[in-house]
Amino acid sequence: MKPSVLVTKRIYPEAIEYLEEHCDVDYAGTDDGLSPDELKQRLRGKQAVVSQLTDRFSAAVIDSLEGVRIIANVAVGFDNIDVPAATRKGILVSNTPDVLTETTADFAFALLLAAARRVVEGHQFVHSGRWRKWTIDLLVGHDVHHRTLGIFGMGRIGQAMARRGRGFSMRTLYHDAVRAPESIERELGIEFVSKEQLLKEADFVSLHVPLLDATRKLIGEAELRLMKKSALLVNTSRGPVVDEAALAKALGECWIAGAGLDVFEREPEVNAELLKLANVVLAPHIASASIDTRREMSMLAARNAVAALEGRRPPTLLNPAAWDSRSTPKEA
Ligand code: GLV
Secondary structure, three states: OOOEEEEOOOOOHHHHHHHHHHOEEEEOOOOOOOOHHHHHHHOOOOOEEEEOOOOOEOHHHHHHOOOOOEEEEOOOOOOOEOHHHHHHOOOEEEOOOOOOHHHHHHHHHHHHHHHHHOHHHHHHHHHOOOOOOOOOOOOOOOOOOOOEEEEEOOOHHHHHHHHHHHHOOOEEEEEOOOOOOHHHHHHHOEEEOOHHHHHHHOOEEEEOOOOOOOOOOOEOHHHHHHOOOOOEEEEOOOHHHEOHHHHHHHHHOOOOOEEEEOOOOEOOEOOHHHHOOOOEEEOOOOOOOOHHHHHHHHHHHHHHHHHHHOOEOOOOEOOHHHHHOOOOOEOO
C-alpha cells in the first residue's frame, strides 16, 4: 500500500504530480487552509503532511498525531510549527531554504528602494491626476547609494541583502546572535556591530531574523527611538519581530522617515494606523513570490515529504534529532 500525504492548501501542480507518483494524496486544494481540528481529523491515517505557514502545528496538534513521519513546510520560516514538540514525538520537520534566498532579498531591496524613493506615492500621484507640473522638490526622497545599510540576521537572506547593498556602494553593518565567519565578513565587506550601534548609524535597517522568543518585538519603541530621523525600516522576516503599534507611532510622529513592510503581526490584518500613513510601503507577504521560486518551494517540500516516506533523510531537514532517534535510518 502506498503511503498517504495530506497537502493542506493549494500548491504548484508539479509538486502534486510528483507526490502522486509516490503516494496517495489527500489534496485540500483550496487557499482556505485547515483549522487545528480539521488538521487533526484529516491527518488520521496519513504518514506525511505538506503544510504552509498559515497552518498552526501547536504542541496539542502534534501530540494528537499518530503515524505522521514528516511535516514538510512550504516556507523557510517555521514559527507555525512547534518543532521541539515534533522532535519529542520523532516527527521530522522540514522547510524550504536556499530556493527563495535571492528572490526574497530582491523584494527586500525593492521595498527599500520603493520606500526611499517614494515609488508608490509617485504612482498614486500620477494615477490620481494630481500631476500638473514638474517642480524641483516633487516627491523628493532619500538616496540609497553610498548610505549605510544595517542588517539584523546575517543568514542566507541577510547575506544576499548585503550583496545587493554592495552593488549600491553601501556601507553594511550587521548584528546577529552569532557573528558570521571572518571569510563571509571579508567577502561581503560587512561590519559586525552591537544592536545599538546598528540602530544609531544605519540609514536603512533591514530585518532578516527568524521569529523566535529572542527576536519577538526586536524592534519596539526604544529601538525606533534610537534610529535616525531620516532612517527607513524594511521587514521581510516575520511581523511579530516588530512592535507594529510602536512602528505606526514612530512613522506617524516622524521619529523615522519611512518603512517597507511585507509581513505583519496578525496577517492578513494590518494595523489600522499603518494603513493611514503615506510614508510606508505595504505588501501582502510576497517577498518569495516569484513564479519560479514558489514552484521550487512547492517541489522542495514535496521532495522532503517523499524522502521521509521512503526512509531517506529529507534534503532540508530542520530537526536532525528526530532523524537520529529513528531506528534504522538510511543515508540519502
Ligand atoms: C515566507 O515567509 C517563508 O518563510 O518562506
